Amino acid sequence: MKLSVIGCGYLGAVHAAAMAKLGHDVIGVDTDASKVAKLAAGEAPFHEPGLPELLLEGVASGRLRFTTDIAEAADAQVHFLAVGTPQSADSDSADLRFVYAAVDALRPVLQPGALVAGKSTVPVGTAADLAERIATTGAGLAWNPEFLREGFAVADTITPDRIVYGVTDPAHADLLDDVYRVAIDAGTPRITTDLPTAELVKTAANAFLATKISFINAMAEIAEVTGADVTTLADAIGHDARIGRRFLNAGIGFGGGCLPKDIRAFTARAEELGRAESVAFLRQVDAINLRRRERVIDLAVEMLGGSVFEKRIAVLGLTFKPDSDDIRDSPALDVAARLHGLGAEVIATDPYGIENSRAKHPQLEYIADTEAALDGAELAVLVTEWDEYRGLDAARVAGLMGSPRIIDGRNVLDVAAWKQAGFEFRGLGRH
Numbered sequence: 001m002k003l004s005v006i007g008c009g010y011l012g013a014v015h016a017a018a019m020a021k022l023g024h025d026v027i028g029v030d031t032d033a034s035k036v037a038k039l040a041a042g043e044a045p046f047h048e049p050g051l052p053e054l055l056l057e058g059v060a061s062g063r064l065r066f067t068t069d070i071a072e073a074a075d076a077q078v079h080f081l082a083v084g085t086p087q088s089a090d091s092d093s094a095d096l097r098f099v100y101a102a103v104d105a106l107r108p109v110l111q112p113g114a115l116v117a118g119k120s121t122v123p124v125g126t127a128a129d130l131a132e133r134i135a136t137t138g139a140g141l142a143w144n145p146e147f148l149r150e151g152f153a154v155a156d157t158i159t160p161d162r163i164v165y166g167v168t169d170p171a172h173a174d175l176l177d178d179v180y181r182v183a184i185d186a187g188t189p190r191i192t193t194d195l196p197t198a199e200l201v202k203t204a205a206n207a208f209l210a211t212k213i214s215f216i217n218a219m220a221e222i223a224e225v226t227g228a229d230v231t232t233l234a235d236a237i238g239h240d241a242r243i244g245r246r247f248l249n250a251g252i253g254f255g256g257g258c259l260p261k262d263i264r265a266f267t268a269r270a271e272e273l274g275r276a277e278s279v280a281f282l283r284q285v286d287a288i289n290l291r292r293r294e295r296v297i298d299l300a301v302e303m304l305g306g307s308v309f310e311k312r313i314a315v316l317g318l319t320f321k322p323d324s325d326d327i328r329d330s331p332a333l334d335v336a337a338r339l340h341g342l343g344a345e346v347i348a349t350d351p352y353g354i355e356n357s358r359a360k361h362p363q364l365e366y367i368a369d370t371e372a373a374l375d376g377a378e379l380a381v382l383v384t385e386w387d388e389y390r391g392l393d394a395a396r397v398a399g400l401m402g403s404p405r406i407i408d409g410r411n412v413l414d415v416a417a418w419k420q421a422g423f424e425f426r427g428l429g430r431h
């Protein structure tokens, strides 16, 4: 089937490459010419495991092309909309500028019978508005939210755990079934519903995940003043299948281009709908999350005798999670910048996040080599749980540092082993 993907960022580039892998004829469209040039050469413009191979294969096969010219997408049967919906500069609402610009650019080339399938995360009600906007073209509109996780984006796209369509016409669901035939034949659950439910499924899923993380971080706050251990607590409650252990990792909290902005956009949309109180708890979810970063700063100040001023601090990790180069709303980078703001001599390191971090915070010092970053540091702060940091040898690190002090902001290190190696060790909700 001929498909287009409008917007080729973390979501769209993976979607385009995965659809070509499934045998479709795909054209990716993006307004960013340098991104398009890279993608067209089979190069991933960001770090995502498995994506480079898929891009090379797709481009070589001729089934995957990229362009800045939306007219080249005119003959696609399904146009996936995957442009960004960031937080607005001056409010909590989603900035829908890119969505409307993409639909307005697409409208003149839309063929009757084609389908626009929205994948971007949007406030409930957006899809119906877009459907009206393209009504005169004879093309249809469906909402097909995306649940992929960065770091696992390729597998999540090719073998999703569920597929959701919001449609106004059953024929649109049939068309999308043809797109996702491989997954559907493999038994992937598929939920067909109306437009607002499909939009809300996505918002609700991210709100739930954020709530689960803030719940365990709230327990970490209580553990910190009672001597309890939040990791043992998570293991114990997680054995209850109704709760589940996944997404109960306490630490410096959630970041990224999605969970933080999505809960804020949901709150803003609920206010517009006169239902602010229904999701008022999401303000607490956000507040708990942001407090965890403060906690790391407070611990650093405390461990360094009341001030971090002119103290050499190694910050291990910059991206919002491992296996990604994404630093959008990253708690790790935020901690590094705040420590620097307090006058610390911050040496930051990360396997894939340095380039993006330097562009945002050029004032920080970056070193690619982990051991060089730790060299002579009076405190190490682990804030992104890359395997490389999980596997650090405590005795070796102690030998590199000026004084063996560490804050494990992701609760991934073996407390006893690090203490035994002579470290002053602080976790978040662990002792």
Ligand SMILES: NC(=O)C1=CN([C@@H]2O[C@H](COP(=O)(O)OP(=O)(O)OC[C@H]3O[C@@H](n4cnc5c(N)ncnc54)[C@H](O)[C@@H]3O)[C@@H](O)[C@H]2O)C=CC1
Pocket (backbone or CB within 6 Å): 006, 007, 008, 009, 010, 011, 012, 029, 030, 031, 032, 035, 082, 083, 084, 085, 086, 098, 101, 102, 105, 119, 120, 121, 122, 146, 147, 148, 149, 150, 257, 258
């Ligand atoms: N990153 C992720 O893991 C996931 C993202 N989402 C949602 O998908 C959407 C996209 O997110 P990301 O890919 O992370 O954002 P991104 O910022 O990485 O990518 C957006 C892309 O759209 C392009 N663009 C902007 N305006 C355009 C236009 N008028 N025409 C063509 N291209 C245009 C930009 O140049 C950029 O390459 C957001 O709504 C996000 O909430 C949903 C699930 C997963």
Ligand SMILES: O=C(O)[C@H]1O[C@H](OP(=O)(O)OP(=O)(O)OC[C@H]2O[C@@H](n3ccc(=O)[nH]c3=O)[C@H](O)[C@@H]2O)[C@H](O)[C@@H](O)[C@@H]1O
Pocket (backbone or CB within 6 Å): 121, 146, 147, 148, 149, 150, 151, 206, 209, 213, 246, 247, 248, 249, 250, 251, 252, 253, 254, 255, 256, 257, 258, 259, 320, 321
């Ligand atoms: O809408 C989106 O864009 C995506 O947002 C999240 O995916 P992602 O942002 O890639 O990353 P997650 O694995 O959800 O992690 C988000 C943040 O939560 C943090 N986290 C996660 C789990 C946990 O137990 N504790 C915790 O602090 C991570 O460190 C990270 O900063 C969702 O998991 C995806 O289903 C969704 O499609």
